[in-house]
Amino acid sequence: MPVPGFADRWRIEPVGAMRVPGVVFASAALLPQVAEEEALRQVANVATLPGIVEASFAMPDVHWGYGFPIGGVAATDVEDGGIVSPGGVGFDISCGVRLLAAPVTLGEVGAALRRLMDRLGVTIPRGLGSGGVWHLPDAGALRKVLEGGARAAAQAGLGTEADLRRCEDGGVLVGADAAQVGERALARGLHQVGSLGSGNHFLEVQVVEKVDDPTTAAAFGLSASQVCVMIHCGSRGLGHQICSDHVRLMRDAMARYAITVPDAQLACVPVRSPEGRSYLAAMAAAANYGRANRQALTVTTRAAFAEALGTSAGSLQLVYDVSHNLAKLEHHDIGGSERLLCVHRKGATRALPPGHPDLPDDLRPFGQPVLVPGSMGTASYVLTGVVPGEAFASACHGAGRTMSRHAALRHVRGAELCRRLEASGIAVRASSLRGLAEEAPEAYKDIYEVVATCERAGLARRVARLRPIGVVKG
Amino acid sequence: MATVHRSGDAGAATQEPPRGHRLVPHTADCIVESWGPDLPVCLVEALGGLVGSFAEVPDTATSRVLPLAASSGGAEDAVVTLLEEVIYVLDVFSVVPVRFHLEETEDGGLAGDMEVVRADEVRLIGPVPKGISYHDLSIGPVDGGWRCHVLVDV
Numbered sequence: 179m180p181v182p183g184f185a186d187r188w189r190i191e192p193v194g195a196m197r198v199p200g201v202v203f204a205s206a207a208l209l210p211q212v213a214e215e216e217a218l219r220q221v222a223n224v225a226t227l228p229g230i231v232e233a234s235f236a237m238p239d240v241h242w243g244y245g246f247p248i249g250g251v252a253a254t255d256v257e258d259g260g261i262v263s264p265g266g267v268g269f270d271i272s273c274g275v276r277l278l279a280a281p282v283t284l285g286e287v288g289a290a291l292r293r294l295m296d297r298l299g300v301t302i303p304r305g306l307g308s309g310g311v312w313h314l315p316d317a318g319a320l321r322k323v324l325e326g327g328a329r330a331a332a333q334a335g336l337g338t339e340a341d342l343r344r345c346e347d348g349g350v351l352v353g354a355d356a357a358q359v360g361e362r363a364l365a366r367g368l369h370q371v372g373s374l375g376s377g378n379h380f381l382e383v384q385v386v387e388k389v390d391d392p393t394t395a396a397a398f399g400l401s402a403s404q405v406c407v408m409i410h411c412g413s414r415g416l417g418h419q420i421c422s423d424h425v426r427l428m429r430d431a432m433a434r435y436a437i438t439v440p441d442a443q444l445a446c447v448p449v450r451s452p453e454g455r456s457y458l459a460a461m462a463a464a465a466n467y468g469r470a471n472r473q474a475l476t477v478t479t480r481a482a483f484a485e486a487l488g489t490s491a492g493s494l495q496l497v498y499d500v501s502h503n504l505a506k507l508e509h510h511d512i513g514g515s516e517r518l519l520c521v522h523r524k525g526a527t528r529a530l531p532p533g534h535p536d537l538p539d540d541l542r543p544f545g546q547p548v549l550v551p552g553s554m555g556t557a558s559y560v561l562t563g564v565v566p567g568e569a570f571a572s573a574c575h576g577a578g579r580t581m582s583r584h585a586a587l588r589h590v591r592g593a594e595l596c597r598r599l600e601a602s603g604i605a606v607r608a609s610s611l612r613g614l615a616e617e618a619p620e621a622y623k624d625i626y627e628v629v630a631t632c633e634r635a636g637l638a639r640r641v642a643r644l645r646p647i648g649v650v651k652g
Numbered sequence: 653m654a655t656v657h658r659s660g661d662a663g664a665a666t667q668e669p670p671r672g673h674r675l676v677p678h679t680a681d682c683i684v685e686s687w688g689p690d691l692p693v694c695l696v697e698a699l700g701g702l703v704g705s706f707a708e709v710p711d712t713a714t715s716r717v718l719p720l721a722a723s724s725g726g727a728e729d730a731v732v733t734l735l736e737e738v739i740y741v742l743d744v745f746s747v748v749p750v751r752f753h754l755e756e757t758e759d760g761g762l763a764g765d766m767e768v769v770r771a772d773e774v775r776l777i778g779p780v781p782k783g784i785s786y787h788d789l790s791i792g793p794v795d796g797g798w799r800c801h802v803l804v805d806v
Contacts, residue, residue, distance in 0.1 A: 244787030
């Protein structure tokens with residue numbers, strides 16, 4: 179039922195084992211897509227988790243996941259038996275987006291775009307068994323990455339202090355402990371630092387098509403017609419293995435804490451338990467890996483720009499780097515008192531409002547950049563957080579799928595899609611035509627509607643719109 | 653010993669063959685369903701389905717044989733363990749398993765091996781699997797055979 183007095187906000191009343199209501203942010207246009215699939219059942223399942231406070235939230239781009247819906251936000255009260263669930267983070271821990279702003283406009287790039295795309299197509303590792311651009315000699319070097327994140331990359335010459343200032347948490351999530359990461363996860367992660375992977379991961383060259391808030395855009399480092407690069411990837415095999423390992427451990431441990439869950443992928447334990455601490459330390463290590471991964475790809479991107487467009491074009495500035503699959507310990511006001519919460523965002527972006535103390539000085543007056551990639555070939559958005567910071571200061575993370583990969587393949591042929599994108603001025607470098615078809619724009623919700631819903635629902639507001647001119651597809 | 657045979661989309665057939673696998677739509681990821689007369693065959697088919705979801709394998713000779721095993725922790729854990737092994741060797745050794753052999757051990761576990769080819773010998777036809785989910789996982793005896801339904805994160 180709609181929540182009176184609030185736009186685009188729907189409430190699922192608690193029934194059965196639900197401890198809190200479900201709250202879905204969706205416009206009338208998006209609601210039928212949300213209601214058709216399993217996502218709402220998953221929103222209700224999350225509402226049963228021990229220690230959950232306020233509500234089980236669903237962002238406007240919510241869709242069917244496993245355990246949690248993708249686009250789900252849930253917080254538990256750490257000092258009141260609140261749990262942490264690897265299913266509330268997802269397999270790809272710290273999957274996220276970073277946006278780089280180039281010192282060139284679309285007009286200045288001109289015909290050199292093809293040369294730039296060819297260079298990026300060759301140098302950005304992606305797809306199957308590709309390795310990464312940062313070659314770590316051994317597990318000891320990997321452990322430094324796990325505990326140092328993007329800062330470890332910068333210390334190795336792959337980045338600057340300016341980059342770190344524009345990373346969530348300064349590029350390093352505290353509390354990481356490489357000793358909590360299993361041998362199989364380490365083995366999977368050793369040779370993948372600096373690689374996109376596959377699926378919906380990508381590197382896009384974009385241009386700022388519309389500036390909605392020039393003052394905030396300028397503070398973020400963005401202006402009309404500027405060329406940008408958006409990178410979407412995560413913690414690769416290492417993060418997935420950590421998720422798998424800890425779900426298995428928690429499935430066995432739950433009984434000791436008298437926890438039952440409606441879905442095995444919601445396996446969880448109290449944050450204040452040995453298993454909970456172990457997961458959070460390993461998850462933080464994976465988060466740091468994800469940030470180092472995107473940092474390493476940034477350096478490769480800068481080199482490609484310099485090579486294709488001239489040395490000065492290589493000085494791309496980081497606008498922001500934010501994870502959209504993470505659980506974080508944060509303080510929030512609950513019923514008038516400040517509580518320490520474990521905030522799970524699975525396919526949802528933290529969206530700190532203006533004035534928040536965790537923002538770097540130069541961004542604090544404007545709020546946190548929220549990077550929202552659209553589907554391939556359509557617009558992406560830069561939003562910013564707004565007061566008061568609904569849903570524990572969270573917003574959407576993308577367009578959100580609406581069509582299965584199978585269905586996309588029935589509707590779209592990869593070669594045809596490639597031609598269509600090229601005809602509309604988007605250079606495509608894909609590792610697989612079938613993979614390209616599975617990520618066709620038709621398979622996703624309308625990004626314009628998702629962003630407009632975020633705005634009407636008071637989750638974030640628009641700063642700038644970007645359109646793609648080149649896609650390197652994982 | 654159960655050995656994989658690559659099967660087409662058995663869902664399109666009027667009568668289901670005694671063993672096989674198929675891919676079932678999921679919004680963001682991939683679901684593998686398999687079936688067979690016994691647990692090892694059902695698992696071997698699930699493994700074949702997983703590989704078929706992302707790789708078109710050549711008919712060239714395989715380069716290595718790697719061990720494959722699951723302890724006696726139950727069928728659910730076995731399917732997750734075995735499918736994860738495919739993902740593991742893909743990430744760590746850059747190889748793609750193309751043929752699987754499995755049999756039950758005396759202590760109730762499963763043991764066998766998988767023949768692999770180098771990853772650069774296969775054609776990538778879909779998103780690479782990265783994790784195996786327990787969400788809606790089911791495996792067990794049905795109508796005199798075994799059936800498995802497992803969600804793969806891609």
